[in-house]
Amino acid sequence: MGGSYSPVVPVSKIVQNWREHPPSSYSLKIHNFSQLENSTAYSDRKYQSRFFSSGGFNWRLVVYPKGNEKDNGNGFISMYVEIDNNSLMVFTPPTEVFAEIRFFVYNKKQNKYFTMQDVEVKRFNALRTVWGLPQVLSSVTNWEILSLNEKLRDPKFTWNVKNFSSLKENFYISNIFWIGGRKWVLKLYPNGESTSYGKWLSFFLHLAPKETLKADEKIYVQGYLRVLNPLGSNHSTHRLTHWQTASNQGWGWPQFVSLAAVRKVN
Incomplete structure (x- = not known):
């Protein structure tokens, strides 16, 4: 305006x-x-x-x-x-x-x-x-x-991605999970999205496909996206803080963690 x-x-x-x-x-x-x-x-x-x-x-x-x-x-x-x-x-x-x-x-x-x-x-x-x-x-x-709810019933979702080095598709989407009364999915680009391709792993949080927002509706999202190191340390973590709107129903990082770092532990 x-x-x-x-x-x-x-x-x-x-x-x-x-x-x-x-x-x-x-x-x-x-x-x-x-x-x-x-x-x-x-x-x-x-x-x-x-x-x-x-x-x-x-x-x-x-x-x-x-x-x-x-x-x-x-x-x-x-x-x-x-x-x-x-x-x-x-x-x-x-x-x-x-x-x-x-x-x-x-x-x-x-x-x-x-x-x-x-x-x-x-x-x-x-x-x-x-x-x-x-x-x-x-x-x-x-x-x-x-109303901003900090006490969520199930505040954490874990997605196990197996055989990472063998993944061939451009992107993968997790199962749907519920948090804060809404349906969500995680979206993973194992070889990076667009300009990050071949160098970075890209990782995003999205509202589930049928979980649409009205034109003037928005959700405040605060949390963490984390890629765990199987060796038990040096996990890759990014803090997520944004307003989810009808025009932007996904948020994350094209350059979440370098593929070089991922390949060292796979």
């Missing part, structure tokens, strides 16, 4: 209040805020929600758990609303949308919502698709929002 984030809004233009009723347009629930912070380290320090419909247009919430540094949000939680540019382009010429923006943060102890609203109506168009507040809260400890 295009558009740049707004400069800091003067305090005099921000109205703060408390209310008992939740927002009617969209709600994002987070169970562990620290996990959300960690997950955004690999997505420009921001979390983008799925698109939701309001007023006949599609929108999404953009949250910077550690603040948007480019918008003077250091030390705060920054929150923005982004309009789907495709919603604007259905009209000829492209339309403009005027909207009032109000953010809600649920306080569990008081069982109320802390609200912040910019009193100025914001104009969304093809050149400016994002508006919001860089300084919503200085700290948050007990948000109940996005």
Whole structure:
């Protein structure tokens, strides 16, 4: 999406209040805020929600758990609303949308919502698709929002590849395994993928073929891919940390471990 984030809004233009009723347009629930912070380290320090419909247009919430540094949000939680540019382009010429923006943060102890609203109506168009507040809260400890599960029932999958030196196919796919309520497979290129061919072993994690994601759905994946040395030491390990999306349902390394190192122990 295009558009740049707004400069800091003067305090005099921000109205703060408390209310008992939740927002009617969209709600994002987070169970562990620290996990959300960690997950955004690999997505420009921001979390983008799925698109939701309001007023006949599609929108999404953009949250910077550690603040948007480019918008003077250091030390705060920054929150923005982004309009789907495709919603604007259905009209000829492209339309403009005027909207009032109000953010809600649920306080569990008081069982109320802390609200912040910019009193100025914001104009969304093809050149400016994002508006919001860089300084919503200085700290948050007990948000109940996005679910990131660290306690998986079966967190490990082992794939035994026999007679490695005799493998002739370009790639091999493991059996399907379940982790985190999703089906996954491992994909191995014993002689390397494309530019790594003949020099490296390539290794990837993929969602299983029929495990598709919606256009605005994503899964945060954190773990390790490891090729074990049969001699019991010097295992090849890479840490996997990324967002799995509909456009990128696989992740890994074309140059996972050199074939020279593999051949020494086979």
